Amino acid sequence: MTDTVSSPAPTVAVEGVHKRYETTDGAGTTALADVSFTIDPGEFVTVVGPSGCGKTTLARLVGGFESPTSGRVLVDETPVTSPAPDRAMVFQAYHLFPWLSVQENVAFGLVEQGVAEDVRNERVEAMLELVGLSDRASAYPAELSGGMKQRVGLARALAVDPGLLLMDEPFGSVDSQTRRRLQRELLDIWRTVEKTVVFVTHDIQEAVLMSDRVLVLTGTPGRVRDDVTVELPRPRDRTDDAFIGYVDTLFDLVETTI
Numbered sequence: 001m002t003d004t005v006s007s008p009a010p011t012v013a014v015e016g017v018h019k020r021y022e023t024t025d026g027a028g029t030t031a032l033a034d035v036s037f038t039i040d041p042g043e044f045v046t047v048v049g050p051s052g053c054g055k056t057t058l059a060r061l062v063g064g065f066e067s068p069t070s071g072r073v074l075v076d077e078t079p080v081t082s083p084a085p086d087r088a089m090v091f092q093a094y095h096l097f098p099w100l101s102v103q104e105n106v107a108f109g110l111v112e113q114g115v116a117e118d119v120r121n122e123r124v125e126a127m128l129e130l131v132g133l134s135d136r137a138s139a140y141p142a143e144l145s146g147g148m149k150q151r152v153g154l155a156r157a158l159a160v161d162p163g164l165l166l167m168d169e170p171f172g173s174v175d176s177q178t179r180r181r182l183q184r185e186l187l188d189i190w191r192t193v194e195k196t197v198v199f200v201t202h203d204i205q206e207a208v209l210m211s212d213r214v215l216v217l218t219g220t221p222g223r224v225r226d227d228v229t230v231e232l233p234r235p236r237d238r239t240d241d242a243f244i245g246y247v248d249t250l251f252d253l254v255e256t257t258i
């Protein structure tokens with residue numbers, strides 16, 4: 001039994017990655033073409049781009065849920081070949097275990113890691129409080145709204161305190177007030193316990209608020225069109241002229257990438 005569950009923040013290197021999916025009509029889709037970038041330990045990098053440009057594919061490749069058709073993904077210089085507990089993913093479409101309660105879903109990774117029950121319970125309680133679901137601990141996923149399911153997915157990923165956090169539109173289906181609270185909480189967690197974050201969003205303002213860097217992908221197949229460093233002090237103010245300037249620049253880049 002262990003009681004510590006924290007992993008150090010790693011580097012990520014994506015090297016010349018192509019990803020092609022075979023499709024039922026036989027035509028196939030190239031989701032990503034020649035994508036390369038690196039992320040330093042503890043960096044918060046957001047990926048934006050038009051729908052279908054390969055953002056989810058990219059996050060899944062880094063998580064080891066998919067393999068590149070060619071090229072490679074390295075985490076701390078080791079090629080990624082499968083999912084691992086030090087890389088947690090918050091999925092766009094929740095992916096909760098329907099037969100487990102909210103509490104059991106959040107505890108899942110901790111059980112896998114053999115974390116002692118008292119530590120586990122404490123951690124699960126803290127994570128449920130963080131996402132505002134303490135009163136739904138014994139509910140099952142089918143009994144929750146989309147936003148609640150999304151928050152359970154977030155709590156489950158944060159519970160194992162991974163060094164690398166992969167987040168695919170983690171706030172996509174939560175209401176705007178909860179979204180702002182979770183954005184703040186995530187930034188607090190990221191600042192307190194160093195984590196490398198790959199964050200996917202459609203929301204340009206969210207990208208500027210959260211990130212050290214924003215990768216802009218082109219439309220299908222996805223390629224890196226731009227890599228914008230957000231040089232604004234934190235906490236950031238959405239009404240600040242420089243903040244609005246970044247939002248405008250990124251909007252233009254995304255609009256012209258289709």
Ligand SMILES: Nc1ncnc2c1ncn2[C@@H]1O[C@H](COP(=O)(O)OP(=O)(O)OP(=O)(O)O)[C@@H](O)[C@H]1O
Pocket residue numbers: 021022023029030031049050051052053054055056057058092220
């Ligand atoms: N399992 C799959 N089989 C076949 N094609 C796929 C599969 N997964 C994704 N694709 C295709 O790969 C491309 C990229 O998909 P992906 O889900 O990565 O895009 P995305 O940028 O996350 O889109 P969105 O913003 O809508 O979430 C799309 O053309 C999609 O149809």
Ligand SMILES: [Mg+2]
Pocket residue numbers: 055056057092168
């Ligand atoms: Mg997606």
